[in-house]
Amino acid sequence: MEIVDLTKRYHKKNVVLGINLHLEKTNYGLVGPNGAGKSTFIRMLAGVVQPTSGEIIYDYGKNIGYLSQKFGCIPELTVYEQMEYFACLKKSTNTKWEGEINSVLKMVNLTELKNEKCKNLSGGMIRRVGIAQALLGRPGLMLLDEPTAGLDPDERKSFSDIIRKLKGTMTIVLSTHIISDVKNACDIMLVLEKGVLVGVIDLEKNNDRDIEDLYFSALHGMVEK
Amino acid sequence: MKKIFCFLFLHTKKQWTMYLLPLIFVYVVLIQYQRQVLAVADANTMVKVYDISQKYGCLFFVWYQYLSWRYVLSVRQREVVIFQSFKKRSWFILNLFLTYLLLSGYLIWLLKATGSINNVLMISVQFLFSSVEVSLLINLIKSPLSGLMMYLIYIVLCMTECIPGDWCIINLGIMPDSYSISWLLKHLLFSIMLTGSIKIKAYL
Numbered sequence: 031m032e033i034v035d036l037t038k039r040y041h042k043k044n045v046v047l048g049i050n051l052h053l054e055k056t057n058y059g060l061v062g063p064n065g066a067g068k069s070t071f072i073r074m075l076a077g078v079v080q081p082t083s084g085e086i087i088y089d090y091g092k093n094i095g096y097l098s099q100k101f102g103c104i105p106e107l108t109v110y111e112q113m114e115y116f117a118c119l120k121k122s123t124n125t126k127w128e129g130e131i132n133s134v135l136k137m138v139n140l141t142e143l144k145n146e147k148c149k150n151l152s153g154g155m156i157r158r159v160g161i162a163q164a165l166l167g168r169p170g171l172m173l174l175d176e177p178t179a180g181l182d183p184d185e186r187k188s189f190s191d192i193i194r195k196l197k198g199t200m201t202i203v204l205s206t207h208i209i210s211d212v213k214n215a216c217d218i219m220l221v222l223e224k225g226v227l228v229g230v231i232d233l234e235k236n237n238d239r240d241i242e243d244l245y246f247s248a249l250h251g252m253v254e255k
Numbered sequence: 256m257k258k259i260f261c262f263l264f265l266h267t268k269k270q271w272t273m274y275l276l277p278l279i280f281v282y283v284v285l286i287q288y289q290r291q292v293l294a295v296a297d298a299n300t301m302v303k304v305y306d307i308s309q310k311y312g313c314l315f316f317v318w319y320q321y322l323s324w325r326y327v328l329s330v331r332q333r334e335v336v337i338f339q340s341f342k343k344r345s346w347f348i349l350n351l352f353l354t355y356l357l358l359s360g361y362l363i364w365l366l367k368a369t370g371s372i373n374n375v376l377m378i379s380v381q382f383l384f385s386s387v388e389v390s391l392l393i394n395l396i397k398s399p400l401s402g403l404m405m406y407l408i409y410i411v412l413c414m415t416e417c418i419p420g421d422w423c424i425i426n427l428g429i430m431p432d433s434y435s436i437s438w439l440l441k442h443l444l445f446s447i448m449l450t451g452s453i454k455i456k457a458y459l
Contacts, residue, residue: 078338096338102331111269115326118261119339163335 031171031201036084038070038225045070047225049084053171053201057193059212060205061245062222068205069099071222072175075203088171095164095172095200099179103148103156109135110144116163134165138192154185161192172196174204178211190214213241221248259345263353266326273322274357277315281361285311293368301369306427308365308378313410313425316354316382317389321403323350324393333397343394351386355379377431384442385410385424391449 031053038046046067060068073079075086076096088094103112113131135141138158148156157177164172174193178186186208193215196202204216212219213233219241221229229248236244267274285307292303323346327336355362366375385406393402413423420426421438422445 076338078334096335098334098338100330100334102329104326104329104331107269114265115262116335118265119258119336119341 031089032085032087033075034085034087036071036074036086037082038067038074038079039082044225046074046081046222049227051220051227051230053203055198055201056218057197057202057204057216058218058220059216060203060220060222061207061209061212063249064207065224066222067225068207068222069175070225072173072203072205075171076173093167093169093171095166095169097157097160097164097172097174097177099175101157101160103151103159105147105149107148108145109140109148109151109159112148112159113144113162113166117166120167130166131162134162137165137195138162139188152185154181154188157181157185157189158192161189165196169200171201171203174202176205176207178206178208186211187214209242209245219244219248221245223249258339259342259349262341262346263349266323267353270322270325274319277318278357281311281315281358286361286364289365289368301371301374302428302430304365304369305374305378305431309381309425309427309431310414312358312361312378312382313385314407315358316386317403317406317410319354319357320347320350320386320389321393321399323347324390324399324402328393328397328399330398347390351383354386355382358382371432373432374430377434380439381424381431381434384446387446388424388442388449391446395449 033049033051033053036046036049037044049071060071062068070079074081076094077092078096103109104115107115110131113135114127117127117131132141132144135144138161140155140158140162143151143155148159151159160177161172161174164174178189181189190211191214193202193204197217202216203220204211206212217233219229219231219233220227221231228251229244231244231248233241233244289304289307292307293300326332327341327343327346362375362379365378366372369375389402389406392406393399396402396405409418410425412418413425414427421435421441424442426434426438
């Protein structure tokens with residue numbers, strides 16, 4: 031997947047500026063201070079916000095899974111019913127729903143809770159439902175916008191484990207302001223500051239260095255892109 | 256379009272009690288009550304019957320619109336729904352059609368009982384306007400429950416004559432076919448104004 035000179039301007043202010051990037055089938059962690067343009071960048075990749083200029087070239091059509099920052103479940107529906115809704119939105123036919131829903135619920139360890147009402151789920155479980163709906167239709171690209179915000183450390187760990195297990199099956203872009211989530215779940219860290227991509231850091235190549243050091247070095251222009 | 260039909264099927268299945276209860280009220284209680292009103296033949300009988308039809312008809316059309324947007328526009332779901340290129344206009348039209356279908360038996364009964372096609376047509380137009388207005392309001396303020404509450408307050412203000420007649424969706428005490436062209440134009444204008452105010456992408 032290619033991103034060419036992607037720019038978004040709101041009221042004459044550049045929120046995202048001239049991003050050029052080639053994305054492979056691996057896990058990317060998108061980090062940056064508040065207001066860096068992470069959500070806008072993710073939403074442009076998802077196609078819910080149109081770029082002011084630039085281009086996104088998708089390798090696999092537009093089969094995208096998206097978990098928005100504000101995702102939640104309808105309290106009175108069960109996990110399975112909620113998944114039926116999303117399956118219905120993604121596909122035009124109800125054939126093979128059951129198998130696919132069960133398969134994605136298994137991937138996020140929610141099989142045993144599929145008949146549980148959403149109002150009884152914890153924040154972490156709801157985010158897992160969010161990943162499950164994003165996985166429906168076997169996307170080539172999965173976009174996760176601040177999925178770990180507000181989760182406790184155990185839930186964040188469980189979430190990161192699921193993302194790590196998916197590594198290599200698709201391109202995953204995980205936006206977060208929690209650097210340790212990137213360390214646990216991703217191979218490449220993308221650092222955004224004031225809408226500019228200031229660092230593309232291969233975490234395996236730099237595994238001898240502390241990830242926070244790498245992040246702050248990128249913000250101060252000391253990491254090779 | 257298949258996606259919308261599939262969604263409608265799930266939507267009604269999951270909320271079937273909320274769809275069914277108003278129908279039980281209309282077909283079991285309301286028709287019976289209006290039959291009793293019609294049995295007492297005096298000068299105001301028809302006005303009373305149509306007052307009842309206007310009030311409850313508008314309420315139920317508004318209720319069904321609320322049900323249709325309840326999940327789609329909930330804060331928890333709307334970004335995912337929009338991401339899937341959900342066609343809001345088709346969704347509205349389909350739900351409106353479903354509401355007319357569900358209440359068509361009542362409208363046919365009303366036509367047979369009163370024998371006045373003009374009045375039945377006119378209250379059908381009233382129901383159309385109330386559905387359009389509440390849907391636009393819900394979309395404008397991006398909250399199904401707040402939109403419903405605001406529109407219900409508007410209906411109450413209309414029924415208590417706190418709003419000038421032509422701006423009211425319901426004018427009690429007059430026959431529906433006496434509504435003026437000015438009423439029609441004002442509600443058309445109201446709907447256009449609400450449509451113009453909606454920027455669907457504003458909350459993205």
